[in-house]
Amino acid sequence: MNTLPEWTDLRFFLELARAGTLSGASRRLEVEHTTVARRIDRLESQLETTLFDRSREGYELTEVGQALLPHAEAMEGAALAAAEQIGGAEVAAHGVVRLGVPEVFGVRVVAPLLATLLDQHPDLSIDLLALPSFANLANREADLGVTMDAPTTGRYMVTRLASFHFYLYASPIYLAKHPPIRTQQDLAGHDFVDYVQDRLASRELSYLNELGFTPRRRMCCSGMTAQLEAASLGMGLMMAPPYAVPDNGRLVRVLPGFQAERAFWLAAPTDLYRLRRVKIVWDLLRECAESHPDLFVQGGAPHPLQRLA
CATH class of the missing domain: 3.40.190.290 (D-Maltodextrin-Binding Protein; domain 2)
Structure with missing residues (x-):
């Protein structure tokens, strides 16, 4: 792996892990389900591993995907905290x-x-x-x-x-x-x-x-x-x-x-x-x-x- 994954790709990974289906993740992200599938494919290609097991029932995290999950959640928390602080959340919650x-x-x-x-x-x-x-x-x-x-x-x-x-x-x-x-x-x-x-x-x-x-x-x-x-x-x-x-x-x-x-x-x-x-x-x-x-x-x-x- 020559480059680090983009945060936006990890966000797609998180939402698919939570929803379990492309349609569910697409609703959360407000994009087409094909976009979710494409971003996950790109992330797996970049990481040179399989993050999800695919089936008719949906997407389930592999062992590698489970290992990645807490790191992606930590990045999400840091991104949310940074956005809140920049937006002046120290004065009023929004x-x-x-x-x-x-x-x-x-x-x-x-x-x-x-x-x-x-x-x-x-x-x-x-x-x-x-x-x-x-x-x-x-x-x-x-x-x-x-x-x-x-x-x-x-x-x-x-x-x-x-x-x-x-x-x-x-x-x-x-x-x-x-x-x-x-x-x-x-x-x-x-x-x-x-x-x-x-x-x-x-x-x-x-x-x-x-x-x-x-x-x-x-x-x-x-x-x-x-x-x-x-x-x-x-x-x-x-x-x-x-x-x-x-x-x-x-x-x-x-x-x-x-x-x-x-x-x-x-x-x-x-x-x-x-x-x-x-x-x-x-x-x-x-x-x-x-x-x-x-x-x-x-x-x-x-x-x-x-x-x-």
Whole structure:
């Protein structure tokens, strides 16, 4: 190899590695898919190696491609940081931040926070991915994300955002039509609203399996928004954190003291974490979690947490 690869070719390499298909990479790069293929061919020729295995399903990194990936990501981070600094980011953040958050947390907690943030930073834009699953940081679906499973591999900045409780709720409609719930043993005779079990975004969402019996799931949904509506209409009991339950009387707490402990983690690729626009969103989420423990644990301040019996 007589010359170093161009950064633009490495950018094409990164986007294809993340998307896995020429069409996906071309959409990200806003070019024709033939351009992506041509740039990858040129890069492989220049490096005198094969970076991707091609198949009908798409493009998959070879062992050499996997070795190149962190170096290309480091170059991308340096390029982004340089562009931000030259653009005056030390004074005000600018550009787009893609933030991945669980759907109900995103709508009820995060979205209201962003109004003030955007007022303070007029050149900043937010793409809020409020999802029933968790954003895939490995393929750069988001710049930072809130998840229930902290990344264990790769180059990430990770912090525990908040510990929180899932509490048991039911609608007054449901409670009026079913036997009273005085003890945990009484729950075995009741209906439940839960996640679709073979579509769980995280094993941490299988908290009903800790009840000590097999719950009678009468309604299962892919996301918590639909669960809240189903439970409000009297289809069964459900478990949810405090921030998810509107204060409108459609759902009431059942069996006080009964709870499941979980945690949210905040993560961002190391190279993106250094960017001012990403860092201010990171700090906003951490400040919110520290200042409003009542969003996560009923009663205000955090206290020792109890797992389901």
